Amino acid sequence: MSGVRVLVGTRKGAFVLTSDGKRQKWDVSGPHFAGWEIYHVKGSPADPDRLYASQSSGWSGQVIQRSDDGGQSWEPAGNKFAYDGVPATHQWYDGTPHPWEFERVWHLEPSLDDPDTVYAGVEDAGLFRSADGAQTWQELPGLRGHGSGPSWQPGAGGMCLHTIILDPAQPGRMFAAISAAGAFRSDDAGATWRPINHGLQSDGIPDPDAEVGHCVHRIAMHPSRPAVLYMQKHWDVMRSDDAGESWHEVSGNLPTDFGFPIDVHAHEPDTIYVVPITSDALHFPPDGKLRVYRSRTGGDEWEALTSGLPQQHCYVNVLRDAMAVDSLQECGVYFGTTGGQVYASADAGDHWAPIVRDLPAVLSVEAQTLP
């Protein structure tokens, strides 16, 4: 029987949760890299036993870990992320120019077809690529250098490149998103980039429909329909039907359109999930009720999914990389909270149950469907 491996990054280590296809009983392994912040763990689509993990700490900086056996053992890989050329400046919180400084890796995106190729989205925002299994990293400088870089400003969480999406249908097309600069697209494998933020409206910036400056929290795509993108912005859930050329709002009847993660059902490109959060000042669910919202219409019409989730006194958050789906016949959906719970649904969100309740604050969740 096929199974699932859920890769969880937390404030104090990584955890690997495994189950068979029923997804009722789980084996919990970890903490791996105990005591370190694990911003992201992700497996290669081309080789599910090849995993990459971003391990960091305020004391000792960045480490990249690699596993070739599905997370049973790990080896440190390369951790030198040097910006290409002389680092330029972006804007600092006070509006002064600030040199780009590497802080950490937020997101690791393995290539769709080569286990040794992996992309890293970093803070201060930049995109790096390794073609040797994470031993060495080279920046794709066209993103920072496309023109608007000097005007980018960090959000409250830092100026991070947190989303990397590789287009499975159009080789060379990739998407990236940066807080708080916006969304960007390359059509030539990352050599050149341009902003794709037309249609975004952000009241928190001087020009609400500026070309860049939007606080994009997460973008998701279904691989069968790569021109359709879904976005959870700081406020607003957005949709593009033309690979980011233009966006329109699909927040519809959500109780609040602030939030962090957004994801797409594995088999239904119009079924999407968000977790509404009260506001940018109140990073917890409205009314103390933890509700995932599902739209089966690609946005606008949303239903609350509550079965098995706490409906009182719940004040956790769900961070941008902390939701994932598996691709078993009945799509599984997973998310982790800042309270240390990882919830799973084996029926596309109709019913939920915690896999674990008391991990450190969850930073990221990824799901692998195993043969």
Added chain:
Amino acid sequence: MIRVVLPAHLRTLARIDGEVELDVAGQVTQCSVLDALETRYPVLRGTIRDHDGGRRRAFIRFFACEQDLSHEQPDAPLPQAVATGTEPYLIVGAMAGG
């Protein structure tokens, strides 16, 4: 022979039990000790000081002989007691975070 003590997280990362003992050729300085340490344990590169330039990471401190050497010049000689192995060179994760 130089004795080096690492913080727990870095011992785990480098798979080290207890103290590290290093032979350092020439003058014993913070720079030469860290160079020898990183040569033996490449995984520690970037975790104590920058890859380029060798700047100490902000929350890492260097102690020896009951002195804080964190702000000494990297090429300044270390105390004789460290150079002879009588006293260890301590790489410390600063107390931080409340």
